């Protein structure tokens with residue numbers, strides 16, 4: 202299997218440290234708001250990659266953090282007049298709901314920065330001991346970039362480039378550092394900020410040390426794969442390497458994977474620019490699986506421009522998949538025969554060819570664009586080669602293939618959700634009718650509000666209550 206490694210700038214053959222096992226770390230979101238669909242891109246593409254590794258039989262130890270202490274969280278907390286932990290806990294819960302809607306498997310561990318402070322302090326102590334960090338007069342601890350001859354090996358930036366990009370930082374409150382490229386490992390608290398005791402001052406960790414420590418704690422000193430969006434290459438991942446290797450003296454990570462941006466009008470979607478859609482905005486209009494298919498429709502390293510047109514295409518593709526599995530599930534109920542007809546054997550060969558295409562695409566640096574195309578081809582053959590005379594063995598084979606590749610690897614559910622949902626809606630409507638009969642109007646209104654929240658519009662007609670989706 203080939204992976205494009207950002208450090209080597211080419212596709213290389215993947216070889217895990219330990220046979221049959223993969224240790225993988227994916228940088229997670231800073232939790233101060235609902236996640237946007239740009240944040241969902243790394244979650245979806247690396248979840249799909251993980252699923253493919255599992256399909257190949259690897260045991261994947263997958264770690265993805267939540268950054269739950271940060272300036273933006275503190276600002277959001279101050280704006281609302283609540284504790285920062287209220288903000289981060291709320292948005293971790295919301296993020297987990299989005300992840301579940303998008304069928305993103307929970308990580309093996311989702312560490313949170315605020316729960317890992319002692320480990321970070323120990324790592325910073327180690328860096329000071331090894332001559333890679335120094336304490337400034339105000340108690341700030343900096344990483345000493347000049348102490349690391351390898352600094353820049355991931356981003357391939359030279360010192361001059363880095364300096365020109367970083368000069369401004371020196372002006373903005375970090376005057377005590379020896380060089381503009383030095384970065385913060387620990388910083389003193391400011392009024393009204395959360396803080397922890399440390400050997401240097403009451404304060405909190407810098408952002409980069411968080412991932413170095415959590416990666417080492419949960420995956421060991423050397424890991425197989427580290428991933429995230431390409432904006433993290435510099436400085437975040439460059440700094441993680443400097444810290445982790447400075448502390449352990451060992452290679453931090455063997456393969457670096459970075460996804461391209463999700464753009465709107467060819468500009469990066471980002472909260473600070475204000476040009477974003479939250480996952481919630483989109484999943485209130487489309488099935489979350491349509492968003493998943495849209496994200497997977499491009500190879501993960503290429504930029505992907507969000508558009509309604511592409512979403513509509515993904516929606517149509519998803520409908521085709523669902524129509525196919527509906528048809529096959531229906532046929533399976535009455536189909537008989539446990540051997541394949543000659544035509545079915547021929548069609549099965551075609552399907553096997555597309556399974557190979559699927560696997561080749563995934564083996565070629567997680568090319569989910571070509572892998573999805575292979576699934577659409579399988580769906581096309583499945584539709585064309587089945588009818589009420591199909592053998593049970595053939596129909597069951599097709600369903601199994603689609604479940605393994607589409608549900609299993611692409612993470613795109615092929616079961617229609619709406620039926621269960623319809624039942625749930627009907628049950629609520631009946632409960633509302635019963636409440637009205639019992640003249641419990643408060644309860645009846647409560648149920649109506651709940652239905653409205655679910656995007657259901659009720660109409661009281663002479664023939665009874667009718668409902669439709671908004």
Ligand code: AMP
Nearest residue numbers: 229230231239240242429430462463470
């Ligand atoms: P953040 O919360 O900004 O630290 O981002 C969490 C993850 O989402 C990181 O891996 C970012 O690189 C990634 N990310 C943020 N915006 C985008 C975008 N527009 N397209 C793709 N990935 C993004």
Ligand code: ZN
Nearest residue numbers: 228229412437
């Ligand atoms: Zn990180």
